[in-house]
Amino acid sequence: MKNPHIRVTVVDTDKRRIDAWKSDDLPVSEPGLDSIVHIARDGDEAAGRKPNLFFSDNVSSEIEAADLIFIAVNTPTKTTGAGAGCAADVAHVESAARCIAEASRTDKIIVEKSTVPCGTASILRTIFDVLAPGIKLDILSNPEFLAEGTAIRDLLNPDRVLLGSLEDDSSLAAVNALMDVYAAWVPRSRIITTNLWSSELAKLAANCMLAQRISSINSFSAICEATGANVDELAQAIGTDSRLGNKMLRPSVGFGGSCFKKDVLSLVYIAESLHLPEIAHYWRMVVTINEYQKQRVARRIIQQLNNTLLGKRIAILGFAYKKDTSDTRETAAISIILQLLAERAIISVYDPQVTAETVYDTLERQRAPYDGEVSVIRSNVKVCRDAVTACANASAVVILTEWDHFKTDRVYHLLADQKRSIFAEQGTETSGTCSPTSSKDSAVDVSDPARPSPTLLTAVESAKLERIDWVSIARVVRKPGLVFDGRGVVDSCVLRSLGLRVECIGKPSATTALQTT
Numbered sequence: 001m002k003n004p005h006i007r008v009t010v011v012d013t014d015k016r017r018i019d020a021w022k023s024d025d026l027p028v029s030e031p032g033l034d035s036i037v038h039i040a041r042d043g044d045e046a047a048g049r050k051p052n053l054f055f056s057d058n059v060s061s062e063i064e065a066a067d068l069i070f071i072a073v074n075t076p077t078k079t080t081g082a083g084a085g086c087a088a089d090v091a092h093v094e095s096a097a098r099c100i101a102e103a104s105r106t107d108k109i110i111v112e113k114s115t116v117p118c119g120t121a122s123i124l125r126t127i128f129d130v131l132a133p134g135i136k137l138d139i140l141s142n143p144e145f146l147a148e149g150t151a152i153r154d155l156l157n158p159d160r161v162l163l164g165s166l167e168d169d170s171s172l173a174a175v176n177a178l179m180d181v182y183a184a185w186v187p188r189s190r191i192i193t194t195n196l197w198s199s200e201l202a203k204l205a206a207n208c209m210l211a212q213r214i215s216s217i218n219s220f221s222a223i224c225e226a227t228g229a230n231v232d233e234l235a236q237a238i239g240t241d242s243r244l245g246n247k248m249l250r251p252s253v254g255f256g257g258s259c260f261k262k263d264v265l266s267l268v269y270i271a272e273s274l275h276l277p278e279i280a281h282y283w284r285m286v287v288t289i290n291e292y293q294k295q296r297v298a299r300r301i302i303q304q305l306n307n308t309l310l311g312k313r314i315a316i317l318g319f320a321y322k323k324d325t326s327d328t329r330e331t332a333a334i335s336i337i338l339q340l341l342a343e344r345a346i347i348s349v350y351d352p353q354v355t356a357e358t359v360y361d362t363l364e365r366q367r368a369p370y371d372g373e374v375s376v377i378r379s380n381v382k383v384c385r386d387a388v389t390a391c392a393n394a395s396a397v398v399i400l401t402e403w404d405h406f407k408t409d410r411v412y413h414l415l416a417d418q419k420r421s422i423f424a425e426q427g428t429e430t431s432g433t434c435s436p437t438s439s440k441d442s443a444v445d446v447s448d449p450a451r452p453s454p455t456l457l458t459a460v461e462s463a464k465l466e467r468i469d470w471v472s473i474a475r476v477v478r479k480p481g482l483v484f485d486g487r488g489v490v491d492s493c494v495l496r497s498l499g500l501r502v503e504c505i506g507k508p509s510a511t512t513a514l515q516t517t
């Protein structure tokens with residue numbers, strides 16, 4: 001896109017995938033991706049731009065034609081053999097390296113883009129030296145730091161680009177060549193060069209430290225719930241320290257996605273392999289706390305429902321591992337739903353982007369903690385097309401993904417408008433209302449307006465809400481309606497004004513708080 005003079009060919013052995021990339025229905029969905037692919041792949045006659053992005057399943061000939069090759073294959077956690085459940089499986093990196101070595105007749109630069117264990121470049125070196133003697137294949141490390149949902153934004157405006165290499169003349173020339181490619185849109189001051197091993201390790205280290213921050217704030221959420229502290233206030237107080245910063249401090253039901261757990265466990269395995277058990281233990285705790293958080297959330301919901309879920313319906317709002325994606329890999333929803341099912345609950349799921357088949361497949365693949373048959377998952381989990389249907393007759397509504405769609409801001413404004421006109425008619429003040437950004441979400445907050453009158457509900461209901469319809473949800477849930485906000489998405493004050501009971505992550509439970517006052 002930014003280097004129209006460079007011909008880029010994406011190769012894959014899977015012809016169907018390549019065909020999808022050539023079509024109008026791209027196999028990956030990311031905001032902004034379509035337009036970039038269209039411009040580079042199809043060209044832009046009006047702007048005088050010729051196509052420079054191609055897709056092919058003819059791997060060998062495209063390797064031979066290339067001057068620079070990115071290896072961007074996946075490195076999942078090993079499922080069998082030594083290091084199973086922990087070590088990163090570099091089988092695809094190894095086979096890509098063999099393909100490159102076997103197909104190469106001319107010198108090339110080979111770039112590790114995949115997240116790999118520190119030391120992987122030496123595996124590549126050995127393969128190249130044995131299978132392609134006499135051909136100069138320089139190895140660089142250039143890890144990817146973009147996040148799902150913001151991938152294009154991250155790519156166009158990266159915090160940094162990291163280039164790792166050996167320090168011989170040939171490797172340094174290779175780094176300069178790759179630096180020139182990035183310099184087409186990234187300021188050179190943001191392009192960092194390091195040695196090969198630092199660069200490989202930096203990607204793992206970055207993901208581990210991001211995951212560690214989430215486990216840290218989640219560990220504080222447990223302390224907050226037990227003490228009366230408020231985790232949002234805590235995160236704000238911590239995050240304003242410029243040494244700490246305010247990112248990745250959102251308390252949650254636990255981190256998910258294909259990277260954090262995999263990369264932390266990969267680091268754990270590396271530390272164990274290096275005979276550093278204390279270091280391995282330290283990082284393993286990041287994953288342990290994440291698993292604990294998911295169990296803790298499920299236990300808190302069960303407790304709130306009097307320790308019995310037999311025949312009770314629980315609505316789950318959000319199944320994706322984070323907002324703005326349909327990706328469900330390692331989503332916290334899996335473990336939480338399976339624990340609720342083990343208590344014999346009936347589950348209804350609503351997620352604006354995740355299909356019913358994906359929900360079932362995801363749950364069935366990881367049903368270990370639940371002792372039922374797969375068919376029981378299918379019969380006890382219903383996937384709904386809208387939030388109100390999912391919440392009908394639910395004893396609890398549980399928010400597991402931070403979709404903006406679930407926010408209560410529209411309800412707040414509608415309620416505020418209604419209240420203003422009612423109080424204006426009565427000539428009274430509108431004091432004690434909640435604020436859309438209120439951080440005073442304490443369970444003992446009694447400043448809520450009274451539950452809206454039927455007239456008010458009807459007026460609010462008639463409005464077209466682009467957010468989910470919390471007013472209708474408040475009507476259809478089983479009383480007393482409980483909302484458990486595992487993502488800090490809703491203004492609990494607003495929901496309480498609709499007559500709902502609200503429990504939040506990192507804030508003491510309404511029952512505990514009332515008992516202790």
Ligand code: UGA
Pocket residue numbers: 115144145146147148149207210214247248249250251252253254255256257258259260321322323
């Ligand atoms: C992560 C990293 O953020 C990227 O820098 C990295 O390139 C990428 O992994 C990768 O290795 O490919 P990603 O997994 O797409 O990106 O998503 P994040 O936005 O980091 O979120 C990960 C999980 O943490 C999500 O479940 C999210 O909901 C959760 N999270 C995030 C929190 O619970 N609290 C927060 O404050 C932030």
